[in-house]
Every structure is written in C-alpha cells, then in structure tokens.
Amino acid sequence: MVQDYVFPGTVEQAVAMLAESKGRARVIAGGTDLVLDMRDGKITADKLVDLRAIDGMQRIVEHDDSISIGASVTHSQIVRSTLLRHHAPGLVDACRKVGSLQIRNVATVVGNVVNGNPAADAAVALACLDATATVVDEQGTRTIPFNELYAGICISCINSSCQIVTQISFPKKKAGEGSSYIRMEQRKALSLPMLNVSSKVRVINSQFQDVQLLMAPVGAGPQHAVTAEDFLMGKDITDENIRQAGVLAREQATFRSSAVRGSKEYRIGVLPVCVERALRAAIADAQEG
Amino acid sequence: MANLRAVGKSVDRRDGVDKTTGRALFTSDMTFPGMLHAKVLRSPHAHARIVSIDTSKAEKLDGVKAVMTHKNGPKNLFNAAAPMFLTVSNLERVLDQYLFDEIVRYVGDEVAAVAATTEAIAEKALSLIEVEYELLPAVLDAEEAMSENAPELHAGKGCTPEGKNIPGEIIRIPYGDVEKGLKESDVVIEKSFTLPIVKQVQMETQSAVAQVSGSGDVTVWSTTQTPHPSRAILGQVFGIPASKIRVLAPPYVGGGFGVRIGLSGLAEAIALGLALQAKRPVKMVYSRKEDFIASDTRHPATVTVKLGAKKDGTFHALDLKGIFNTGAYCGFGTELPGVCGAMTLAIYRIPHQRYLGHSVYTNRTSSGAMRGFGNPQGNFALEQVVDMMADALGMSPYELRLKNIMKVNDPWCLPFPCLSTELAECMKQASESIGWEKRESLKASAPHKVRGMGMAVGTHVSNAWPFCVDYDNAYFTVQSDGTVHVASGVPEMGTGVCTSLIQIAADAFGIDMDRISLSFGDTLTTPFDIGSHASRTCYAAGLAIKEAAEDARAQIFDYVAPYFDVTPEMVSLQDGYVFVSSLSDPDAASVVSLDDVKEHKQSKVSLENIAYHAHVRNKQFISTGKIVPKNAPPWHVCFADVEVDTETGKVDVLNLVAAHDVGTAVNPMIVEGQIEGGVVQGLGYALTEEIRYNDSGVQTHSNMHSYMLPTAEDIPPMKSIIVESHDPTGPFGAKGAGECSLVCPASAIANALANATNIRFTELPATPERIFAKLHPQN
Structure with a gap:
C-alpha cells in the first residue's frame, strides 16, 4: 500500500529517498505499467519516487555526436520530435504504436525499457541503435550497454527500488546510416506487438556495412538475429540477400505460442517478411540521408 | 398523412x-446511506461439485454483513433471461438455474457472494471462504457434448429427448419440399461455417442496487434492458409478489446490445438476496472481467448451408442447419436458433426450404442475446454460399441477389407478410457509393497486396413476435x-x-x-x-x-x-x-x-x-x-472494399458502405448512429474479436486488453445510407433499426476477402494468422 508519493528535485535526492526506504520505495516513470502491476499485487511499494521535478529529465537533448532521452520523456514527446524523426525514425514509429494517445502522453520511454518486456516497442527500436543507459545509485553513475539491461524474460537488470536510469543515449545518424522498426499487431492501437523487428544499417556503395537486426519476443530482451547480421556484412544490397537474411533470422528465432498474441507458427511464418521490410525501410532511410 | x-x-x-x-445517472453511479458492496466468489473449475463450503471466517470479518451460498440462497429454479417470462405458449420454458447451486458449470459460475461495508472488505472476505470441490468431467465442444460419453449438465431439467444436452427443443422450419427442390436444382453448393464467441462489451458493466423497505417492498436499480420482465423473474427467484417489486433505471442504462434481456448477469438477484439478508441496500457492480466471463456472450455456432439453384440463377432449394453452443445455462438457447433459421430463410424467394437448429449445453460461459440474435451467424454462412453460387453460375453476385431477393407480398416462411422492402434500392445506392462497377479492375496499393470487394444482404425483425411474447x-x-x-x-x-x-x-x-x-x-x-x-x-x-x-x-x-x-x-x-x-x-x-x-x-x-x-x-x-404489434422486415446491405497483405495475412478495410431500409427513419441521425455502431461491431466480428478457451475451460480473452475490439484507429471510412420505405404496420411507417447493422458486415467482408484472395474463409474472425495459414499452407 503506497503511503507516500514524492517528487525529488535532484537525482541525488532521488537516490537518497530510495536508499532510506531500504527496498520499500520504487521509481515511478509514467506508471502505465507499474500502477496496473501494483493493483494486481505483482509489485508492492510503500513509497513512489516520481522523477518529473528533476531538471532535465523531461528533455530530449541533442549533443555533438549523440542524442539523450531523459527518464521522464514520454512517448508523445518522441512522436512529436523532428530531431528523432531524422536520427531514429524507427524509434518514432515504435513510440507511435504504444497504447493510445492518453497512454503515450504519460508513459515514458525509459520506463518502457526498464519494465523489461522483451517486445516493448520503444525498447526494440532502441536496441538497434547502439544505445546506452546511464544508471545512478548509491555507488555512483555507470553507463550500461543496452543489451545488458535484461536479466530474463520480463526481468530488468535495473532494480527500481535503488537504481535510477536517468537517460538513454545513442549516437546520431551518420552518413550512410538508416534505421527502422516493424511490428505485427492485432489492431492499430491498444495492442502489444505479436512480434517486432528493428534494424539499423550502414550502406556504402550499395553494400551492407554495419547491420543491426533485432527481433522480439524471442528471449530476454530484444535479440540480435546474429546469423543474419553476419551474413549481410559486406554483401550487396540485393533482393536475394535481403530475403536470405529473413530466412536466417527465422532459423534462429524461438517464438512461443500465445493464446492471445498469436501462435509460434504464425510468428515464425511472418518473421522473414518483417525482417525484409525492416531492412528495406532502414536502407531507404540510409539512402534518404 | x-x-x-x-x-x-x-x-x-x-x-x-x-x-x-457527465451529468446523466447510471446504476453504477447510485449510492445510498448505509449501502453495502457485494463481491462474488466464482468457480475456478469448468465443472465441479462443491463438497464443502465454509464461510465462517468471512462472516467474522469486521464489516461483513451478509454471505450467501447454495446453502442459504433461494431454491427456485429460473432462467435469468427474458424467456423465463416471455416464452410463447407453444413452447416450454427451460428453467435450469439456481442463484447458487452445489454444482458449478463453468469457470466464473457463482459460488458465494458477500456484502460488506466496503468493496475491499468484501474482496478480502471472499479470500476467507474455504471451498472443497470434487472435479466433474467437463465438456467444452458442442459436438462432443452431444456424444454418448459426454457428461450431462442438466439432467431432468427440460432437455429434449431427441439428443443429449440439448435444452428445450430442436427448432424445425419446414417450407416446401427441400429434398425434391435440391434434386430439381442444376447447381447445389454445400458449405459449413464456424462462428466464434464474441461479446457485447457494452460500456456499463452488469450492475444493480437492491433496497428492501421495512414493509418488505423491494426496489432494484438495474442495468436491465427489460425492467418489467426482470421484475417478474426476481419475483419468481425469491417468491416475492411482483407488485412488491419495483425495477428501474436511474434513468439510463450504459448500453446493452442484448446482454441483459432479463437479468443483468445475476446482478439484480445477487444484490437482492444479500439486501434481504443484511436489511441494508446492496450494490453489485461486475468488474469488466466478470462481465466477460460471467455474463452472456454471443452464441458460437456451426452453420451448414446447402443451396440449390437453376441454371438461370433462380434459387430453388435451401437446406440450413445451425448448432449453437449455449454454454452452461440455456438463457435464449431455444429462441435464438429459431431466429437464425427464420431470418436466414427470409432473405430470398426460395420455394423449397428447411431449417433445423438447436442449442447445446457445454461447460462454458452462457451464450445469450447479442445484437442480431442468431441472424449474423446464419447470414455469414448463407451470404458466402450465395457468392459461391454466383461463381459457379458465372453470374455477378449482385445480379444473382437482385434476381432472388424477397419482394412485397412474396410468400415466405414467416407468419407475417412482407409488406415493404426497398432492398433493391439499398443495393443500388450502396453499390454506387462504393464503386462496385470497378470490382473487376481494382488495383491494390502494393505488389504484395490484393484487393477485393464483397457484398451481403439481409433482413431482421421489428419486434420479438413470434419468437417471444410481444x-x-x-x-x-x-x-x-x-x-x-x-x-x-x-x-x-x-x-x-x-x-x-x-x-x-x-x-x-x-x-x-x-x-x-x-x-x-x-x-x-x-x-x-x-x-x-x-x-x-x-x-x-x-x-x-x-x-x-x-x-x-x-x-x-x-x-x-x-x-x-x-x-x-x-x-x-x-x-x-x-x-x-x-x-x-x-x-x-x-x-x-x-x-x-x-x-x-x-x-x-x-x-x-x-x-x-x-x-x-x-x-x-x-x-x-x-x-399487439404485427411484425415487419427491415432490409439492409453492406458492401466492403478490402486489401490483403499476402505476405502477412493482414487485412486493411478500405471502405464500408451500409444501406438500410428501416421504413420511416423517425430520427435519421439516431438511425445513422445505429448503422455506424453496428457496422463497427461487425468489423470486429469479421476480423479481430474472439473469446477462446484453454483445455481446462478457462477463458483466454477476458478483458479489454486481450479482447480485440476495433479501436477508433481501426475504423475505416464508412458511409451509412438510409433508404426509406413506408411499412403499413409501423408507427408512421417505421420498422426496426437497432440490430440490422451488425448482421451483414462480416458476411460482406468475408466475400471481399474471397474476391481478393480466391480463398473462402469459413471461420471467423479472419485474423492475419488464419489468413496467412490459408495463403501459405507450406509455412
């Protein structure tokens, strides 16, 4: 039962407030998942620590080489951001797909990641962007690579009763780079993805240089389609190579069947075409400049 | 005039x-001094006997004022739906339910109810009730429930001797000589179709507040669609004279779509039972999950059509069969199969017809009335077979329908005449609106997409006669x-x-x-x-x-x-x-x-x-x-323009047009609202909505999150067209308008899918998964 709801003014204060509650306090960053989980008894807390009063947390910041998204930045802010539309169009598309407008106005991108759901839209889109998370706790500040944020299926490495992810950062788009996000869904709003794919490519002379290809839900957090990534490295951009990447991703994918979100067979069946579409969209973004 | x-x-x-x-009042808004809140303990098992139930700890909890179980609840058999009171004189009522029974027959069936000073205390009290169950064999599938080894759900409570677990009777509508008619036909097409469980998802969940005065007068604020019949049902459940019971809404009801024709789930009866015990007002508001699992759904069904036609396209024989899974309790299980048959047979002028239909008990949530009442199930089957017949005869589906649709005073199987129809005009206006003439040259928006158009026509009723007292x-x-x-x-x-x-x-x-x-x-x-x-x-x-x-x-x-x-x-x-x-x-x-x-x-x-x-x-x-109203057929069409992504099975509905002959449109804006709302529900029926069960009989879709109602973003461009006729039996020429709009959309969308893909989808909803499986059988 929540007894207290606090708005610290600095990150240090927030960390101290969590520490003094010795595990009985929790960060709330939006709360569109947390409140439901608390009502269902899955999570309990005596105190909720809301980060919105901390200066800077609610901003998308452009640095020389990177962009950072503060802990209180909502999905709606991302959707409206022209900066991100240019540097991370897949992330914008992913955020537009979350919940409904009311939910997007409240739900935060960092919360979407820390919740730990492997197929969370924003998380899958960020996973291909070489993103890092800035984590603060009593021990200090650390930067953790995105793929180290997951401890298991729907389990985050972040302990929200003592740690705060203050921002997620990723490099700005460089010449020849492009990214994308694709999801399969049962309806256009208020639906979790049946599966999703994100991709980032660097294209030089019509060849794939760096390729990031991620898919979910196939494990703890978004998973790299490693064999497909390796296969594409240095290959020409051809229909055949793109198709082959889809086939390789399928061989690696280990979907499970869900009575609500689709069968394993269907997810495996449409994964190749989702991979193809993600790659084509990322290539188009790269060629657009 | x-x-x-x-x-x-x-x-x-x-x-x-x-x-x-936000000023309008609904039952769920009501509050009274001293009012208690009710919560219900529900069965986790699909079929079980309660061996023992101990409520002593719950009763001792501070704030608990009444606890009701099969041990102290009323012991009068009833039917929670309106047939309890509106069954016509030539049928027997099916009374198969106690308010609380020692047998539970579906996951969600009522085991006990608690009234307490707060919802939280009532909830806590439920967790203190100790129940020991003896599991009984459960049956979920209708075909299986009719087999020899299936468990009997309601032995000795009004099942027909003609088959196992069939409540009431088998409905037969004979008309002409169907065997002869099929023999005389040049082309005969037979096909079976499977319809899913869908839910009304009305905005206000099942709710009631019951108050008993010192002199024993009962007042029940209720979400019912039928205040007077609900009063009669409550009177019989509790053995209280109807004249001592007042049922009312305060004054609005937050939607219905058929889900509370009779009691609202069992909200009124549970609230009243507890109020009689506690001698304080009791409020019972179903959670959305309770509404999903413990109040009526649409009947899932298997419908088989055998249609015979002459070479020139004249329909000559129609043999129709419908098997409906009515779940744990009968409700409308006897009336609804009859409406399915009558409404499906009434669309076309066919000299030889036959219908056989009935319900089957299973260990699922009870099915009941939902907008369209059996008609969408039959329409989906027949209207697809009509398109198949058009293909077989090399005719356009439009011309084939135009040739065969009912005209004023044509003979039909219904016991009232068809005195008005503007169906042909509805077809004309809707086809012009959607651009039907381009059907053969439609262009998809991408190489991996295919596009198609489909149509469907139908009718309905303007009151409940002759299926219910009216x-x-x-x-x-x-x-x-x-x-x-x-x-x-x-x-x-x-x-x-x-x-x-x-x-x-x-x-x-x-x-x-x-x-x-x-x-x-x-x-x-x-x-x-x-x-x-x-x-x-x-x-x-x-x-x-x-x-x-x-x-x-x-x-x-x-x-x-x-x-x-x-x-x-x-x-x-x-x-x-x-x-x-x-x-x-x-x-x-x-x-x-x-x-x-x-x-x-x-x-x-x-x-x-x-x-x-x-x-x-x-x-x-x-x-x-x-x-005593006569009856009159409203007529309606729906046209759909769809595009299918052949690589994923995903469907985009590009346009929906519905044209309705509702006689005189008393308030055209309200009629348009009725058409639009029904078409959107039909869109969900066609493509996304479905409640499924796991092998243990647990509903896998029991909330708004998992049940895929179309959202505002999913609603395609739509056009509602009103084509007025003047029916001599209705007030100022009006006919029914409420249900028609949900009858044809799924049929039209399925025909459009077949036109786009050359594949006939016989099972709803046509999800991307089902479409993909048919398009890519090797995957």
Whole structure:
C-alpha cells in the first residue's frame, strides 16, 4: 500500500529517498505499467519516487555526436520530435504504436525499457541503435550497454527500488546510416506487438556495412538475429540477400505460442517478411540521408 | 398523412447534453446511506461439485454483513433471461438455474457472494471462504457434448429427448419440399461455417442496487434492458409478489446490445438476496472481467448451408442447419436458433426450404442475446454460399441477389407478410457509393497486396413476435396546462428512444416535442412492456404511444366539438392548437378561447386553454394505448472494399458502405448512429474479436486488453445510407433499426476477402494468422 508519493528535485535526492526506504520505495516513470502491476499485487511499494521535478529529465537533448532521452520523456514527446524523426525514425514509429494517445502522453520511454518486456516497442527500436543507459545509485553513475539491461524474460537488470536510469543515449545518424522498426499487431492501437523487428544499417556503395537486426519476443530482451547480421556484412544490397537474411533470422528465432498474441507458427511464418521490410525501410532511410 | 413536424427530423437527443457532460445517472453511479458492496466468489473449475463450503471466517470479518451460498440462497429454479417470462405458449420454458447451486458449470459460475461495508472488505472476505470441490468431467465442444460419453449438465431439467444436452427443443422450419427442390436444382453448393464467441462489451458493466423497505417492498436499480420482465423473474427467484417489486433505471442504462434481456448477469438477484439478508441496500457492480466471463456472450455456432439453384440463377432449394453452443445455462438457447433459421430463410424467394437448429449445453460461459440474435451467424454462412453460387453460375453476385431477393407480398416462411422492402434500392445506392462497377479492375496499393470487394444482404425483425411474447402499452395524460406526459415501460440504453418516442407522440397528438415529458424504464410508473430488444422499441412502444395519443386526441375532439358547433370529425389538432379542419392557414389564424370560438370559426384554440377549461369542469384527457404489434422486415446491405497483405495475412478495410431500409427513419441521425455502431461491431466480428478457451475451460480473452475490439484507429471510412420505405404496420411507417447493422458486415467482408484472395474463409474472425495459414499452407 503506497503511503507516500514524492517528487525529488535532484537525482541525488532521488537516490537518497530510495536508499532510506531500504527496498520499500520504487521509481515511478509514467506508471502505465507499474500502477496496473501494483493493483494486481505483482509489485508492492510503500513509497513512489516520481522523477518529473528533476531538471532535465523531461528533455530530449541533442549533443555533438549523440542524442539523450531523459527518464521522464514520454512517448508523445518522441512522436512529436523532428530531431528523432531524422536520427531514429524507427524509434518514432515504435513510440507511435504504444497504447493510445492518453497512454503515450504519460508513459515514458525509459520506463518502457526498464519494465523489461522483451517486445516493448520503444525498447526494440532502441536496441538497434547502439544505445546506452546511464544508471545512478548509491555507488555512483555507470553507463550500461543496452543489451545488458535484461536479466530474463520480463526481468530488468535495473532494480527500481535503488537504481535510477536517468537517460538513454545513442549516437546520431551518420552518413550512410538508416534505421527502422516493424511490428505485427492485432489492431492499430491498444495492442502489444505479436512480434517486432528493428534494424539499423550502414550502406556504402550499395553494400551492407554495419547491420543491426533485432527481433522480439524471442528471449530476454530484444535479440540480435546474429546469423543474419553476419551474413549481410559486406554483401550487396540485393533482393536475394535481403530475403536470405529473413530466412536466417527465422532459423534462429524461438517464438512461443500465445493464446492471445498469436501462435509460434504464425510468428515464425511472418518473421522473414518483417525482417525484409525492416531492412528495406532502414536502407531507404540510409539512402534518404 | 398529417403534417409531420417531428417524425423524420434529426432532432437533438434529449439525453445528449447530460451524457456528454457527465451529468446523466447510471446504476453504477447510485449510492445510498448505509449501502453495502457485494463481491462474488466464482468457480475456478469448468465443472465441479462443491463438497464443502465454509464461510465462517468471512462472516467474522469486521464489516461483513451478509454471505450467501447454495446453502442459504433461494431454491427456485429460473432462467435469468427474458424467456423465463416471455416464452410463447407453444413452447416450454427451460428453467435450469439456481442463484447458487452445489454444482458449478463453468469457470466464473457463482459460488458465494458477500456484502460488506466496503468493496475491499468484501474482496478480502471472499479470500476467507474455504471451498472443497470434487472435479466433474467437463465438456467444452458442442459436438462432443452431444456424444454418448459426454457428461450431462442438466439432467431432468427440460432437455429434449431427441439428443443429449440439448435444452428445450430442436427448432424445425419446414417450407416446401427441400429434398425434391435440391434434386430439381442444376447447381447445389454445400458449405459449413464456424462462428466464434464474441461479446457485447457494452460500456456499463452488469450492475444493480437492491433496497428492501421495512414493509418488505423491494426496489432494484438495474442495468436491465427489460425492467418489467426482470421484475417478474426476481419475483419468481425469491417468491416475492411482483407488485412488491419495483425495477428501474436511474434513468439510463450504459448500453446493452442484448446482454441483459432479463437479468443483468445475476446482478439484480445477487444484490437482492444479500439486501434481504443484511436489511441494508446492496450494490453489485461486475468488474469488466466478470462481465466477460460471467455474463452472456454471443452464441458460437456451426452453420451448414446447402443451396440449390437453376441454371438461370433462380434459387430453388435451401437446406440450413445451425448448432449453437449455449454454454452452461440455456438463457435464449431455444429462441435464438429459431431466429437464425427464420431470418436466414427470409432473405430470398426460395420455394423449397428447411431449417433445423438447436442449442447445446457445454461447460462454458452462457451464450445469450447479442445484437442480431442468431441472424449474423446464419447470414455469414448463407451470404458466402450465395457468392459461391454466383461463381459457379458465372453470374455477378449482385445480379444473382437482385434476381432472388424477397419482394412485397412474396410468400415466405414467416407468419407475417412482407409488406415493404426497398432492398433493391439499398443495393443500388450502396453499390454506387462504393464503386462496385470497378470490382473487376481494382488495383491494390502494393505488389504484395490484393484487393477485393464483397457484398451481403439481409433482413431482421421489428419486434420479438413470434419468437417471444410481444405486446405493449402506454399511458398518455394531457395535463391541466395542456402539456403531455407519456409513460412507456422501455428503458433508454443509448438507442435514443427517449427522443424518438417523443417525436412519435408529438406528431401523433399534434403538439410540439418540448411540451411532452416521458417516464420510462420504471415498473412502478409505467405500464407493462417487454423491454428494449428485438429492434422493437421504437416500433412497438411507438405504436402503443401513437394509439394512446390518438385516443387522447379523440377525447379532446369530442370535448371541443360542441364549442366549435361542429362534429368531432371536423376538428384538427396541430402544433398545440385545435381548429376546424377546413381552416386554410392554421399557422396564421388568430387565437381565441374555447368559449369564444363559436363566434370566431376562423380562429384556433390552444391546448392549454382547452385543458384548463376541462380541468375546472372536473375533466382530464387521459388515455392508454394497448397494442399487439404485427411484425415487419427491415432490409439492409453492406458492401466492403478490402486489401490483403499476402505476405502477412493482414487485412486493411478500405471502405464500408451500409444501406438500410428501416421504413420511416423517425430520427435519421439516431438511425445513422445505429448503422455506424453496428457496422463497427461487425468489423470486429469479421476480423479481430474472439473469446477462446484453454483445455481446462478457462477463458483466454477476458478483458479489454486481450479482447480485440476495433479501436477508433481501426475504423475505416464508412458511409451509412438510409433508404426509406413506408411499412403499413409501423408507427408512421417505421420498422426496426437497432440490430440490422451488425448482421451483414462480416458476411460482406468475408466475400471481399474471397474476391481478393480466391480463398473462402469459413471461420471467423479472419485474423492475419488464419489468413496467412490459408495463403501459405507450406509455412
């Protein structure tokens, strides 16, 4: 039962407030998942620590080489951001797909990641962007690579009763780079993805240089389609190579069947075409400049 | 026809401002001093016997005021749906349910109920009830439930001897000689179709507040669509005379779509049972999950069509069969298969027809009424076979339908005549709107997409006869200031009747709508009415009000005629003024008092003056309307334009057009709302909505998150077209309008999918997964 709801003014204060509650306090960053989980008894807390009063947390910041998204930045802010539309169009598309407008106005991108759901839209889109998370706790500040944020299926490495992810950062788009996000869904709003794919490519002379290809839900957090990534490295951009990447991703994918979100067979069946579409969209973004 | 001043106009809804500003009251808003909150313990098992139940810890919890189980609940068998009270005289009622029973028959069945001072205490008390179950074999599938080894759900409680687990009786509609007709046909097509469980998902969940007075008078605020029948059902459940029970809405009901024709789930009975024990008001509001798993769904069904036609496209024989899974309790399980047969057979002029249909008990949530009431299931099957027949004959589906659709006074299987149809005009206008002539040359938006168009046609009813008891009444009072009060037993559940019935009253009587008030949805202040369902409210209650208005008008004419020095037939009433009928321009006529009109024959007298004139002479104009409605078929079409992503199975509906012949559209804006809402529900039925079960009999789709209602973003461009006819049996020519819109959309979308993909989808919903599986059988 929540007894207290606090708005610290600095990150240090927030960390101290969590520490003094010795595990009985929790960060709330939006709360569109947390409140439901608390009502269902899955999570309990005596105190909720809301980060919105901390200066800077609610901003998308452009640095020389990177962009950072503060802990209180909502999905709606991302959707409206022209900066991100240019540097991370897949992330914008992913955020537009979350919940409904009311939910997007409240739900935060960092919360979407820390919740730990492997197929969370924003998380899958960020996973291909070489993103890092800035984590603060009593021990200090650390930067953790995105793929180290997951401890298991729907389990985050972040302990929200003592740690705060203050921002997620990723490099700005460089010449020849492009990214994308694709999801399969049962309806256009208020639906979790049946599966999703994100991709980032660097294209030089019509060849794939760096390729990031991620898919979910196939494990703890978004998973790299490693064999497909390796296969594409240095290959020409051809229909055949793109198709082959889809086939390789399928061989690696280990979907499970869900009575609500689709069968394993269907997810495996449409994964190749989702991979193809993600790659084509990322290539188009790269060629657009 | 007298000048229509209100009927046919899109006047603003009377409930509009209150509903859009949050002032309108619903049952779930009600609160009373000392009111308790009820919570229900529900079965986790699909079929089990309660070996022991210990409520002592719950009873001791501070704040708990009443606990009810099968040990202390009422022991009268009932049917929670309206057939308990509205079964026609040639059928036997199926009474198969106790409020609490020692056998639980589906996951969600009621085991115990608690009333406590807060919801949290009631919830906590549930966790303190100790129940020991003996698991019984469960059966989920209808076919399996009819097999020899299946467990019997309701032995000795009104099952037909013709088959196992079949409640009531098997419905047969014979017409002509179907075997002969099929033999004489040049082409015969047979196909079976599978329809899913879908839910009404009305906005307000099942709710009731029950209050018992010191003298034993019972008041129940309720979300029911049928206040008067619900009063009768409660009376029989508890053995209380109906005259001591008042059922009402406060005054609005947050939607229905058929889910509470009879009791609202069991909310009224649970609240009343606990209120009788606790001697305090008790409120029972279903959670959305409870609404999903423990109140009626649409019947899932298997429908088989065998259609025979001559080479020239003339339909010659139709053999139809429908098996409906009615779940744990019968509800409408006897009536609904009959409506499916009758409505599906009534679309086309076919000399040889036969229908066989029935329900089957299984260990699932009970199925019951949902907008369309069996008609969408049959329509989906027949309308796809009609398209298959068109393909087989090399005809266009449009021309084939046009050749065979019912015309005025054509013979059919229904016990009332078809006196109006503008179906052909509906087809014409809808096809023009969607661009049907381009069907053969449609272009998809991408190489991996295919596009198609489909259509479907159908009919429905304008009241419940001959499937249920149906008659109606109205009170009509001209008050001493000349304004009018009307009382009708129907509730306002969002369909706009508290506006449209006043439009009918205004024109039937001859007075402005603003001078009429309406009592509705309350058994104490209104005469008996069977409720708001079967697309009947405007039609049947409207007829009763019209008759009452005409009676009151005649009383006034009798009263004023001597003052005008004419006979009663020679006066008229319009816009609140009485004048001699020969008056050329009543609007421009001067106003005089009744005592002076003899000297001023070219003048008019106000109702206000007449009513007061009568009042001070000890007279008031009061009338009743008492009608037995005939019935009339509304007609409707839906056209769909779809695009299918062949690589993923995903469907984009590009356009939906519906055209409806609802007779006279009493309020066209409300009719358009009815069409649009139903078409969107049909879109969900076609593509996304479905409740499934796991092997243990647990519902896998039991909340808004998993149940895929279309969202605002999913709704495609839509057009609603009203094609008016004039049905001689309805008030001012009106017919039913509430349900039609949900009958054809799934059929039309399925035909469009077949047109796009050359694959016939026989199972709903046509999810990307099902479409992908058919497009890529190797994957």
